Amino acid sequence: MIRALDRKLLRDLWGMKGQAVAIALVIGAGVATFIMARSTLDSLMLTQQGFYRRYRFADVFASLRQAPDAVRERLARIEGVQDVETRVTTAARLDVEGFTDPVTALIVSLPDRGQPLLNSIYLRAGRSVEPGHNDEVVVSEAFAEAHQLHPGSRLGATIRGKQRTLRIVGVALSPEFVYQLQPGAVIPDFRTYAILWMARKPLESAAEMEGGFNDVAIRLQAGASVEDVISRVDQVLARYGGLGAISRKDQLSNRYLSEEFKQLRQMATMLPVIFLGIAAFLLNVVVTRMITAQREQLAILKAFGYSTADVALHYIKLVVLVVLAGVAVGVGAGIWLAKGMVVMYMQFYRFPEILYVLRPPVVVTATLVSVGAAVTGTLYSVLKAARIPPAEAMQPAAPAGHGPALVERMGLARWLSQPTKMILRNISRRPAKALLTVVGIAFACGIVVIGGFYRNSLDYMVAVQFRYAQQQDITVTFVEPASERAMYSLGQMPGVKLVEPFRVAPAEFQFEQRMHRTSIRGIPEGNSLFRLLNTKLQPVDLPPEGIVLTDFLANQLKIHPGQMLTVRVLEGRRPVRQIPVAAVVREFVGISGYMRLPALNRLMREGPAISGVYMTTGAAERPAILRKLKNMPRVAGATLRESAVTNFYRTMARQMLIFVSINTIMAMTIAFGVVYNSVRIALSERSRELASLRVLGFTVGEIAYILLGELALLTIAALPLGCYIGWGLSAFIVRNLQTELFRVPPVIFPSTYSFAATVVVSAALISSAMVSRKLALLDLVAVLKARE
Amino acid sequence: MRMPTLPNTPAGEVVFSVRGVTKVYRMGEVEVQALRGITLDLYSGEFVVILGPSGSGKSTLLNILGGLDRATAGTVRYRGADLTHAGDRQLTEYRRYHAGFVFQFYNLIPSLTARENVAAVTEIARSPMKPEEALSMVGLGERLDHFPSQLSGGEQQRVAIARAIAKRPAVLLCDEPTGALDSATGIVVLEALAGVNRGLKTTTAVITHNAGIAMMADRVVRMSDGHITGVEQNPYPRQPRELTW
Structure with a gap:
C-alpha cells in the first residue's frame, strides 16, 4: 500500500510538473553532455587499443636509406626484440582521373605471401595483393572514399620517375595510418594523400631496391627497454643511412592521434564538468527555493508529529525522483549522442569498427553529482525551515525590513509608479x-x-x-632538395606573381632532458609570403643567426631566448649542433623551428638548396599552373592555401x-x-x-x-x-x-x-x-x- | 524526557501545568510581548474554552501547549514532563503521540483526499483509529475520497478534526475552529468536538474570541493583553446546538 505521504509526493509532483520537467531538463542536459563526452572518448580509446592489439601495431619504427636483407637477422638478435618486419616504402605521385590537384602517396610493401608480422592491414573490401600480379595494390580507405575508388579501379602512378598503371584489388585500414597525415602537413587531406600497399617483390623493383629494405618495424618483448633497443637499432642501421629509430610514441599517426585524444579529453573533461557543475548549482538553487516555498506544508507535517528527518526524507524523495528522471533522460540522450559522435569521428580516425563503451563509473559520477546537489539543497532548506517553530512557520513570514529602494533614495521616487516601487523594493528587500x-x-x-x-x-x-x-596561394614541394634555379623556373610560369623559397629539414630539438621531434624551416631575408608573428601578432624578421621557435614548442622544452638548443638534423649528413634560441614566435597551428635560409643551408653543410617555394598567382591562371605542376617530375606536391582552410x-x-x-x-x-x-x-x-x-x-x-x-x-x-x-x-x-x-x-x-x-x-x-x-x-x- | 504512554488519565489529574510563561516575538523590527506571565492548570478530560479578543495571546498559549512554539520564560509541563526545555525530537514525539491540532484555516494538505489527510497522521501514530472511523465520527463517512478543494469550509474543518482525533490524542488543541465558518456550520463542528471530548475523554482546549462558544465549556479562561484575567467553572455546560452567536 502506498503511504499517504507518498501519495502527496506523487500528486505534488504532478502539480508542479512544469517545474519538474524544467529541472529534469537542466540536469538532463548537464548529464547528457557529460555522458556523451566521456563515453565518446572512452569508446575511441578502447577502439584504438583493440585495433592496435589485433593488428599488431609495432613498438619501434625505423627508416633508412637502404640495407641488404641480411641486416634483418642482426636486428632480430638485439636483446628485447620479439619480432622484426623489414619493408620497402617509397613515395609516389598519383594521377586520379578527374582530379586536378597534385596527389602524393606512400607505398608500403606487404610480404609476398600472407599478412605481415607487424602492422597488418584490415581489409574493408576486396582482397590483398597476390604474388605474380605486379600491378596490384591495396588502397587506404580514406583515400578510396574521397575519390570513390573500388576494387577494380585503376590509378596512374609515377614511381622514381617511371609511369605505370596500378590496379586496386582491395581497400584497407592499418593501425599505422589511423590518422592519415602527410608528413610535414598539419591537417590531413584525404583527397591529396594516399597510402598504398603493394607486394614486396614488385615494389622492390619499382623502388630500385632489389634484395634490400628501407623501413623496419619491431615488436618488443615484454619488459624490454624501448630506449636500449632504439639505440642498438640506430647502431646497426647507422652505416645504412638510418634516420633514427623512433618509439610508438613518436610514430606520426599515433602521435597525432594521441594529441587529438588529448585535446578531446580536455574538451570532454572541462566542458561537461563545467556544465554538470553549473547544472548542479542551478538545481541546488531551484530546489532550495522550491522547498522554501513549501514551508507552510512542512510546518503542518511537523505539527502532526512528523520529525524533521521524516519531512526531509519526504522532500528528498520528491527531488530525487525529479533528478533521477533527469539523469535517466540525460544518460539516454548522452548515449545516443555519443554513438553519433563516435561514428563521426570514424570518418576522421580510420578504425575498422566502433567498440562503443559506457563505463559504469561515468554514469555513477553523473548520478551522484546530480543527486548530491539536489539533496544538499533540499536538506539545507528543510533544516532551515525546521528550525522555525511550526507555529511560526504556519504564519506567513514576517514582513522583512522595509524601506525605500536605492533608486527611490536617489530622489527618483516621484517618477516611479506604485507597481514599479513594488518591484524595486522587493529586490532591495x-x-x-x-x-x-x-x-x-x-x-x-x-x-x-x-x-x-x-x-x-x-x-x-x-x-x-x-x-x-x-600570404601564398600555392605551396610547392620538391621531391628532393633542389637549387634556386628551380625556383626561378617556376617564377617564369605565366600567371605567377611572386615566388619565395623555403627549406624544410626534419630535426630533433633537445634542451636539458626534454626532446621534441619536428622540423626546421629556412626562410629567406625579406620574406613576405610566409610571415612569422610575435606575441602581439606583428610580423617579425628572422635574425641572421640563431633559431626561432614556436612559442608552444619553447614552452614544452622550457627554453628561453639566449639559451643554447641542441639541434639534431634527421636528413642528409645529419649534423648535430648547438644553436642559440633567438626569439619565440606565436603560432596557433603546428610547431616548428625557423632559421634564415642561408643559416639553415650552412647548418646542413649544403649549398643554397631549397625544399620548395611559396607562390602567389593570378586567380584565372591558377588551374593551368596546377596542371603544369602536376606534370613536373621533381614536384612532389602542391597545396592550395584556400583548400587547406576548407579542408x-x-x-x-x-x-x-x-x-x-x-x-x-x-x-x-x-x-x-x-x-x-x-x-x-x-x-x-x-x-x-x-x-x-x-x-x-x-x-x-x-x-x-x-x-x-x-x-x-x-x-x-x-x-x-x-x-x-x-x-x-x-x-x-x-x-x-x-x-x-x-x-x-x-x-x-x-x-x-x-x-x-x-x-x-x-x-x-x-x-x-x-x-x-x-x-x-x-x-x-x-x-x-x-x-x- | 520520557513521555507517559497512557492515552488518558483519571478525571481531575493535571495534564498541563503552566507556570509564569512569557513569550516575546520579534516580528521584523518590532518586538511583541504576546504572553506576560501565564499560570494555569488544565485537567484531564475537561473541555476548556480560552476566550479573548484578538491579540490577547491565546493562540500563542495554545501553540506553546501544543509544542509548536517555545516559551521565552517560565515552564510548561505536560503530565510532569517539561515541554519548555524539550528538544526537537521530544517535541516531535509529543506532537506525534499525544497532541491533536485543529486550526482556524484547516491546513489540510491540498493534494490528499479526506481519507488520505487522516491517513497521513494515522500512519505514524501508535494505536490509531481507521481513517474511515475518525471521519464517520465527524459525520463525513460519505465523503472519504474528496479532495479539500471539493469540500465546504465546514467539511474541511471536520476533516481537520478527524485528522486530529484519529490518533486518539490525550489532548486536542483547537485554534478558532469555527472562526472561518458560518454559525450553522460552526455548530456542526463544535458538536464533533464535543462528541470527541465525551466519547474519548480527550482533554480539549478551544480558543476563540466568540463568547457564545464559552457556554459549552466545563471551564472558561479569559485572556487579555497577554494576561489571564479570569477563570470560571461552568456547572451546566450547554449542548452546541443550544448555542447562538
Whole structure:
C-alpha cells in the first residue's frame, strides 16, 4: 500500500510538473553532455587499443636509406626484440582521373605471401595483393572514399620517375595510418594523400631496391627497454643511412592521434564538468527555493508529529525522483549522442569498427553529482525551515525590513509608479535572493557563450594563421632538395606573381632532458609570403643567426631566448649542433623551428638548396599552373592555401564544432530551465500578494508587470555578468586546450555574446508567456477565504 | 524526557501545568510581548474554552501547549514532563503521540483526499483509529475520497478534526475552529468536538474570541493583553446546538 505521504509526493509532483520537467531538463542536459563526452572518448580509446592489439601495431619504427636483407637477422638478435618486419616504402605521385590537384602517396610493401608480422592491414573490401600480379595494390580507405575508388579501379602512378598503371584489388585500414597525415602537413587531406600497399617483390623493383629494405618495424618483448633497443637499432642501421629509430610514441599517426585524444579529453573533461557543475548549482538553487516555498506544508507535517528527518526524507524523495528522471533522460540522450559522435569521428580516425563503451563509473559520477546537489539543497532548506517553530512557520513570514529602494533614495521616487516601487523594493528587500537569481541566469548565459566561443576562436585562428601570417596561394614541394634555379623556373610560369623559397629539414630539438621531434624551416631575408608573428601578432624578421621557435614548442622544452638548443638534423649528413634560441614566435597551428635560409643551408653543410617555394598567382591562371605542376617530375606536391582552410573546416574543425553545437543546445536547454524555474518559484511565492492586488482592482497585465518586471530587471542585470562568466570559462578552457596540433586563442566575437543574450531573453519571454497564463487563472476567492 | 504512554488519565489529574510563561516575538523590527506571565492548570478530560479578543495571546498559549512554539520564560509541563526545555525530537514525539491540532484555516494538505489527510497522521501514530472511523465520527463517512478543494469550509474543518482525533490524542488543541465558518456550520463542528471530548475523554482546549462558544465549556479562561484575567467553572455546560452567536 502506498503511504499517504507518498501519495502527496506523487500528486505534488504532478502539480508542479512544469517545474519538474524544467529541472529534469537542466540536469538532463548537464548529464547528457557529460555522458556523451566521456563515453565518446572512452569508446575511441578502447577502439584504438583493440585495433592496435589485433593488428599488431609495432613498438619501434625505423627508416633508412637502404640495407641488404641480411641486416634483418642482426636486428632480430638485439636483446628485447620479439619480432622484426623489414619493408620497402617509397613515395609516389598519383594521377586520379578527374582530379586536378597534385596527389602524393606512400607505398608500403606487404610480404609476398600472407599478412605481415607487424602492422597488418584490415581489409574493408576486396582482397590483398597476390604474388605474380605486379600491378596490384591495396588502397587506404580514406583515400578510396574521397575519390570513390573500388576494387577494380585503376590509378596512374609515377614511381622514381617511371609511369605505370596500378590496379586496386582491395581497400584497407592499418593501425599505422589511423590518422592519415602527410608528413610535414598539419591537417590531413584525404583527397591529396594516399597510402598504398603493394607486394614486396614488385615494389622492390619499382623502388630500385632489389634484395634490400628501407623501413623496419619491431615488436618488443615484454619488459624490454624501448630506449636500449632504439639505440642498438640506430647502431646497426647507422652505416645504412638510418634516420633514427623512433618509439610508438613518436610514430606520426599515433602521435597525432594521441594529441587529438588529448585535446578531446580536455574538451570532454572541462566542458561537461563545467556544465554538470553549473547544472548542479542551478538545481541546488531551484530546489532550495522550491522547498522554501513549501514551508507552510512542512510546518503542518511537523505539527502532526512528523520529525524533521521524516519531512526531509519526504522532500528528498520528491527531488530525487525529479533528478533521477533527469539523469535517466540525460544518460539516454548522452548515449545516443555519443554513438553519433563516435561514428563521426570514424570518418576522421580510420578504425575498422566502433567498440562503443559506457563505463559504469561515468554514469555513477553523473548520478551522484546530480543527486548530491539536489539533496544538499533540499536538506539545507528543510533544516532551515525546521528550525522555525511550526507555529511560526504556519504564519506567513514576517514582513522583512522595509524601506525605500536605492533608486527611490536617489530622489527618483516621484517618477516611479506604485507597481514599479513594488518591484524595486522587493529586490532591495531580499538582495541575496535577487543575487542568486541573477547568478543562476548569468551562469545559464555563460554556458551558451562557451558553446559559441570555440567557433569564434577557430575562425580567428584560421584568419591569423592562414590569411594573415601566410600570404601564398600555392605551396610547392620538391621531391628532393633542389637549387634556386628551380625556383626561378617556376617564377617564369605565366600567371605567377611572386615566388619565395623555403627549406624544410626534419630535426630533433633537445634542451636539458626534454626532446621534441619536428622540423626546421629556412626562410629567406625579406620574406613576405610566409610571415612569422610575435606575441602581439606583428610580423617579425628572422635574425641572421640563431633559431626561432614556436612559442608552444619553447614552452614544452622550457627554453628561453639566449639559451643554447641542441639541434639534431634527421636528413642528409645529419649534423648535430648547438644553436642559440633567438626569439619565440606565436603560432596557433603546428610547431616548428625557423632559421634564415642561408643559416639553415650552412647548418646542413649544403649549398643554397631549397625544399620548395611559396607562390602567389593570378586567380584565372591558377588551374593551368596546377596542371603544369602536376606534370613536373621533381614536384612532389602542391597545396592550395584556400583548400587547406576548407579542408581544415571539413575535417579537423568539424567534429569539434559538432561537439560544441550539441553543447550549445544543451546550454540553451539549461538556460530555459533555469529562467522558467526562477519565474515559476517567484509566482508561487507571491501568488497570494498578486491575487490580493487583483482583488483590489489591478488587471492581469498590471500584476504581470509586477512579477515579470522583476524578472526582466534581474535578467538584464544577469546578461553582462553572464557574458563575463562565459569569457572567463572560455579563457580557462583555452588555457587547458593547447596541443601540438593547434592552440585555440581565447576569442569571443560580439555576435556570440548577443546570441547568448538572445537565448536568455527568449527563455525569459517564453517563460513569462507561460506564467502570464497562470496569472490570469489566479483564484481570487481562495485568497479572500484563506487566512492572513 | 520520557513521555507517559497512557492515552488518558483519571478525571481531575493535571495534564498541563503552566507556570509564569512569557513569550516575546520579534516580528521584523518590532518586538511583541504576546504572553506576560501565564499560570494555569488544565485537567484531564475537561473541555476548556480560552476566550479573548484578538491579540490577547491565546493562540500563542495554545501553540506553546501544543509544542509548536517555545516559551521565552517560565515552564510548561505536560503530565510532569517539561515541554519548555524539550528538544526537537521530544517535541516531535509529543506532537506525534499525544497532541491533536485543529486550526482556524484547516491546513489540510491540498493534494490528499479526506481519507488520505487522516491517513497521513494515522500512519505514524501508535494505536490509531481507521481513517474511515475518525471521519464517520465527524459525520463525513460519505465523503472519504474528496479532495479539500471539493469540500465546504465546514467539511474541511471536520476533516481537520478527524485528522486530529484519529490518533486518539490525550489532548486536542483547537485554534478558532469555527472562526472561518458560518454559525450553522460552526455548530456542526463544535458538536464533533464535543462528541470527541465525551466519547474519548480527550482533554480539549478551544480558543476563540466568540463568547457564545464559552457556554459549552466545563471551564472558561479569559485572556487579555497577554494576561489571564479570569477563570470560571461552568456547572451546566450547554449542548452546541443550544448555542447562538
